[in-house]
Amino acid sequence: MRPTRFIPGLLAAAALLTLAACGGGGDSSDVTINLSNDRGSIQRNPPTQLASLTAAQFTAQLRGSAQGQQLLQLAGVNLADPAATLPCGLDLRYIQYGTVGGAGEKTNATGALLIPTGGTGCSGARPIVLHAHGTTTAKDYNIALLGSTTNAAGGEAGLIAALYAAQGMIVVAPNYAGYENSALSYHPYLNADQQSKDMIDALSAGRQAVAKIANGTSDSGKLLITGYSQGAHVAMATAKALRLAGQPVTAVAGGSGPYALAKFADAIFGGSPIVGGTLFAPLLTTSWKRSYGDIYQAAGDVYNTAYATGIETLVPSTLTQQALFTTGKLPQAALFDTDAAAFGLASASFQPLFGAPGSGLIKTTYANAVLADAAANPCNAASPAACVTNHPLRARAKQNDLRGGWAPAFPVFMCGGANDPTVFYVNTQLQAAWFGTLPLPTGTVTTLDLETAPTGGTDPFAAAKVGFQTAIAGITGGATAVAQNYHATVAPFCTASTAGFFRSVLAATP
Known part of the structure; x- marks a missing residue:
């Protein structure tokens, strides 16, 4: 769930990417086609390349506007240093894969695959971030259109590109069944079973593509699952489904999710x-x-x-x-x-x-x-x-409530804002409380309320808290404007906090 704007002040960042100048299709030889729509099948492999950007190119384009500079700041780039860049470049692909609808009917869906490129920390065996997007009413929502100035997915695409892919993580981001070029006539919204299958099918397609693309980057086997709002519910449902199936998950993180x-x-x-x-x-x-x-x-x-x-x-x-x-x-x-x-x-x-x-x-x-x-x-x-x-x-x-019936065997992070009028923060509190009834190792579950005060130099989320609270204070138009924009304002700060959480988990994982 999310209101009209995904990232206040950052949506225009998507317009900075000139994909036509950098993309090209690529990988024209040895292409396999599978139009069966069987679960997890990929229709075109290797998938169509939409863009190839070096770290310097991506960073330079983002530096060209105030909104892009905000995005770079979220990603930890020191704007005072003209030589500072994001760590990695991007290979952006459009994927089409087979999945199912809410009643189990065979269908297809589309999405984005972002593969980091570059030197140390950008190539070789890399972790996968499986990203679930928030609620949208836009039928043409396509997170693969990173450079679009008109598609509603542009802002979210820029955010995950800068905070995950350009930090050395492969990103698989489905558009979901019922959106973009999916043949399904509806979207199975907040259907935990279907949406987890959709995510797992996109992951399967993404992994097949990574294995097919010879660009020096491979799947390390480490899987990080995340999403914001509706996407947080989808991410948690996917983590639950994989856990019950005995499949490995490295960590799961959700922002402002309607879990309960x-x-x-x-x-x-x-x-x-x-x-x-x-x-x-x-x-x-x-x-x-x-x-x-x-x-x-x-x-x-x-x-x-x-x-x-x-x-x-x-x-x-x-x-x-x-x-x-x-x-x-x-x-x-x-x-x-x-x-x-x-x-x-x-x-x-x-x-x-x-x-x-x-x-x-x-x-x-x-x-x-x-x-x-x-x-x-x-x-x-x-x-x-x-x-x-x-x-x-x-x-x-x-x-479709995500409390009950499973126990995570991996770190869990849940972020939000206590005064959210769109997805009440009590969802996070209730999900955390239910996790608290389970015999989990100490430290398995971490929650973050962006409304709380930073707790000194040891607080890993201090910058996100200050940034969020400053952004809320800067909204003009009174209480109505704050209510309309609160949920969207949380999104980039929870995403940045999730990126930091994932880095800490990866650093501690053999």
């Missing part, structure tokens, strides 16, 4: 709707309807009349988020109507997220049914496995 979905859904319907909820709701209900079939009988059971028609095919969309609002396809803020029973708003700050009867997105009768089940069957256990529910939405939230 059972509790999160109850909180939202209980009077604490989230900023961006009108965009997320149709993604979620369509996903779970197509995956499980029992969320509702007809869209009009869930959505008010003004929005029900066409909502099942509305997102992902070719329309911008603003156009979804201005054309009346979705309300911009009001997730619920004020006449829903027993809401008792958690605070006045939630009031803008409610509309007059009939004007909100979610139908009052549906909201009341969820509320009634939550009242009859409260879910307060550390693991939702112990919870009882008679409502299908609550049952599917419980099914």
Whole structure:
């Protein structure tokens, strides 16, 4: 989940990369084609090369704007030194692979493969970062378009290129089934089983490509899994799936993830709707309807009349988020109507997220049914496995909750901001609390609240905390503007903290 902007102040950095001047297709000989869409198959191997940048070229382009300079600072480049560069160059590839949809149907998906190039620390056996992106309504979202000034993925692509690939880590970043050139007609949003399979299939395709490309870089076998917002849920679900399958994972990290979905859904319907909820709701209900079939009988059971028609095919969309609002396809803020029973708003700050009867997105009768089940069957256990529910939405939230049924055998890092109005930080707290009930080695789980004060010279996250708090303080427009931009502002600082966490894990791993 994430609001309209992924990285405030950094989105324009993507425009700095002139890919046409540096790319070229490459690897035209010995190409294998597989259009079976079998799970984990790669359609073209080696995959199409979109760009090849040396470390000096990448750095020089980023130095050319204030936004790019901010990105370099996050990556640890000393801007005062004109000779300072990112450690590695990039070989950027567009991958297409076979996977499955939410109901197990065969389909395809696309993504990006970023391979570090250069000298020591950039070539040879390198770790893989498997990166899951956050929520987007943009149907054409393509994280392989690193140099795009129009594609919504540009900012996120620049961030992971600078913080992971240019630091010597191979990056596999799927666009997910249902996006870009995927044939799937919907996106299996917050479907933990499908999304973990999608990630694992992208990883398989990426590893096949790395083995095929003769550029001096290979897969070391070390796997680091990460993502932000929706991507954090996807990353944790993937780590869980690999752990249960007995497959090796080196570490997992998530930023602002909706891990504790059972509790999160109850909180939202209980009077604490989230900023961006009108965009997320149709993604979620369509996903779970197509995956499980029992969320509702007809869209009009869930959505008010003004929005029900066409909502099942509305997102992902070719329309911008603003156009979804201005054309009346979705309300911009009001997730619920004020006449829903027993809401008792958690605070006045939630009031803008409610509309007059009939004007909100979610139908009052549906909201009341969820509320009634939550009242009859409260879910307060550390693991939702112990919870009882008679409502299908609550049952599917419980099914996709990441507490219960597994134990990590690798370091876990969870980052966020305590005042996040889009993905409440309580998700991180609840996931950490559940991990705390397991007999894990001391230090297995690390959490970071960017709102906390730095703890002196030994705090590895001091710079991220200061940077985040400075960025929040610099948002103009009052409390409303802060609420609209908070979740996006967390993203680059959690990503930078994750990169540091991964480096520490790698340094301690034989």
